[in-house]
Amino acid sequence: MFRKLILITTIILFSALSANAGSDGELIIKKNQPTEIKDCFEPLNRVTFSFNQALDGILFQPVASAYRVLPSPVKTGVSNSLDNLSTLVTIPNNILQGELRKAGVNSGRFIINTTVGILGFIDVAQHLGFPEYEKEDYGQSLATMGVGPGCYLVLPVLGPSTVRDATASAINLIGGDAWYNVTVANDTQHFTDFDYYASRVTSGIDFRAKNYDAIENLEKNSIDFYASVKSLYLQDRQQKILNTNKIIETQDDSDWEEIETQ
Amino acid sequence: MRFKKFLLVLVCYTLTFSNSYSIEPDVFVQSTVNRASNILSKDISKEEKINELKLIAKETVDIRGVGFYSLGSARKNLDKNQKIKYSELFESYFLKSFSSRLAEYTNPEIEVYSKKVLSENYTIVNSLLIGTSNRPEVKIDWRIYTKDPNNPLVRDLIIEGLSLARTQKEEFSSILNSNNGDINALFKTLEEFSNK
Numbered sequence: 001m002f003r004k005l006i007l008i009t010t011i012i013l014f015s016a017l018s019a020n021a022g023s024d025g026e027l028i029i030k031k032n033q034p035t036e037i038k039d040c041f042e043p044l045n046r047v048t049f050s051f052n053q054a055l056d057g058i059l060f061q062p063v064a065s066a067y068r069v070l071p072s073p074v075k076t077g078v079s080n081s082l083d084n085l086s087t088l089v090t091i092p093n094n095i096l097q098g099e100l101r102k103a104g105v106n107s108g109r110f111i112i113n114t115t116v117g118i119l120g121f122i123d124v125a126q127h128l129g130f131p132e133y134e135k136e137d138y139g140q141s142l143a144t145m146g147v148g149p150g151c152y153l154v155l156p157v158l159g160p161s162t163v164r165d166a167t168a169s170a171i172n173l174i175g176g177d178a179w180y181n182v183t184v185a186n187d188t189q190h191f192t193d194f195d196y197y198a199s200r201v202t203s204g205i206d207f208r209a210k211n212y213d214a215i216e217n218l219e220k221n222s223i224d225f226y227a228s229v230k231s232l233y234l235q236d237r238q239q240k241i242l243n244t245n246k247i248i249e250t251q252d253d254s255d256w257e258e259i260e261t262q
Numbered sequence: 263m264r265f266k267k268f269l270l271v272l273v274c275y276t277l278t279f280s281n282s283y284s285i286e287p288d289v290f291v292q293s294t295v296n297r298a299s300n301i302l303s304k305d306i307s308k309e310e311k312i313n314e315l316k317l318i319a320k321e322t323v324d325i326r327g328v329g330f331y332s333l334g335s336a337r338k339n340l341d342k343n344q345k346i347k348y349s350e351l352f353e354s355y356f357l358k359s360f361s362s363r364l365a366e367y368t369n370p371e372i373e374v375y376s377k378k379v380l381s382e383n384y385t386i387v388n389s390l391l392i393g394t395s396n397r398p399e400v401k402i403d404w405r406i407y408t409k410d411p412n413n414p415l416v417r418d419l420i421i422e423g424l425s426l427a428r429t430q431k432e433e434f435s436s437i438l439n440s441n442n443g444d445i446n447a448l449f450k451t452l453e454e455f456s457n458k
Contacts, residue, residue: 034432072395210398217366221359223451227436231429239423256384256405256417259327 031148032241034234037162040151048154049226055157056208064208075209077121082203084113084120086135088178093136097144105130134243138176139165143241152230160233287385287406290414292374294322295389303369315361323360324407324415325353331417332430336438336445344445351449354456372402383409386420 030036039045067075087110094103109125117124126133142164143149150163161169172180182188183196208215222228301314319325329352330337340348371392378386385406393399405418405427418427434448441447 034428213366213397217363221363222433223355223455224433224436227433228429230436231432232424235424235428244423256331259330260409 028143032143032238034231037149037234038151041153045154046226048156051156052159060204060208063205064212067205067209068212079206080123081120082206083133084110085179085199089172090136092176093138093141096141138168138171140241142168160229284411285414287408287414288374288377288387291387291389291404295372299370302367308365311365312361315364316357319357319360322416324417325356327417328427331427332434334431334435351452355452358456383407
């Protein structure tokens with residue numbers, strides 16, 4: 001398994017070197033502009049989207065609704081634990097993106113939160129003044145290396161993605177996620193498959209609960225809910241790839257400049 | 263001499279007058295937010311809240327500008343009558359959508375903390391929606407159209423880096439694309455939304 005990971009990392013690094021030859025910040029912005037990403041599988045995506053909506057109505061929405069009434073410290077603790085597990089994917093991606101300092105900081109964060117923070121339940125690192133945590137994944141790493149997103153894709157259960165991001169997430173299953181390795185991939189005495197899948201489902205519920213009102217509101221007030229979700233997802237991905245939440249850095253102002261009403 | 267004095271006073275008065283009416287974008291946002299917040303915390307029905315919020319939106323949002331932005335390149339193909347019809351339909355769609363979204367919140371606390379001038383016409387005002395036990399803290403940036411500094415107008419809300427105007431534009435584009443660019447299909451959708 002470790003050999004596989006090394007092999008994949010090497011391939012990614014080599015493809016990055018060749019991709020970087022012609023890529024810079026502006027090219028990454030352009031490649032990941034929501035308007036530049038084609039919806040090649042739109043009919044199929046819309047069917048999958050409807051399926052996901054139905055599943056949400058039957059499962060995620062009611063469970064998230066119940067989850068929301070839990071006491072705040074419990075919800076914060078669960079959310080912290082899930083973030084802590086995600087650092088196991090973030091750290092290798094910090095390295096792949098050349099952010100060695102961040103990799104160091106996140107390693108420190110993981111060690112402190114897992115031990116002093118009781119399996120990540122308490123974000124001790126934040127209280128110690130560590131910088132705000134930013135999740136990274138293999139899709140973002142490929143993007144920073146100049147790999148384009150490909151077509152927009154809606155995955156069953158998992159939701160919106162792109163061909164690049166969906167493909168890259170497979171790296172988690174072949175050695176790129178230490179949490180997967182110790183739960184599902186390898187038969188350790190401490191964890192079982194259940195631990196991994198439970199953490200993934202809880203992560204989905206936590207996300208749904210955090211965005212409960214926003215999602216309900218968006219659905220109620222959209223004239224094309226599918227298009228709204230697609231736009232928001234692709235904008236969010238673009239921000240994450242650039243590690244910024246400043247719209248001014250990503251939004252093309254030329255369209256606004258044409259509109260004269262005063 | 264007297265006439266000169268009169269002119270001087272007139273010039274000073276005009277300058278003072280015009281300056282006193284120029285509104286800083288961050289002050290404008292904070293005051294708009296406070297007005298909306300007052301309405302949302304009032305003990306009145308949801309319908310009444312929606313009606314009052316619509317009045318604020320009409321005064322403070324550049325609805326016509328947002329409408330034409332949302333239409334994207336399709337706006338170039340509209341004739342004069344279609345533009346008038348679109349502006350009317352968009353306004354009722356926007357007011358309904360905007361006020362219903364806002365009416366869901368009870369007593370939201372928003373703090374304006376900084377601003378960045380992008381150009382003569384645009385300033386981004388940064389604010390924070392204070393978190394509650396059910397909702398995390400949310401960053402909200404406001405794109406303010408400042409071409410007329412005496413009458414700044416909101417053109418976009420950017421929530422955690424996600425632009426609502428851009429989302430709306432892509433929604434409209436999706437409807438146009440799935441109807442071979444037929445503007446009447448968009449008119450019909452907007453009408454249906456406003457009447458539901």
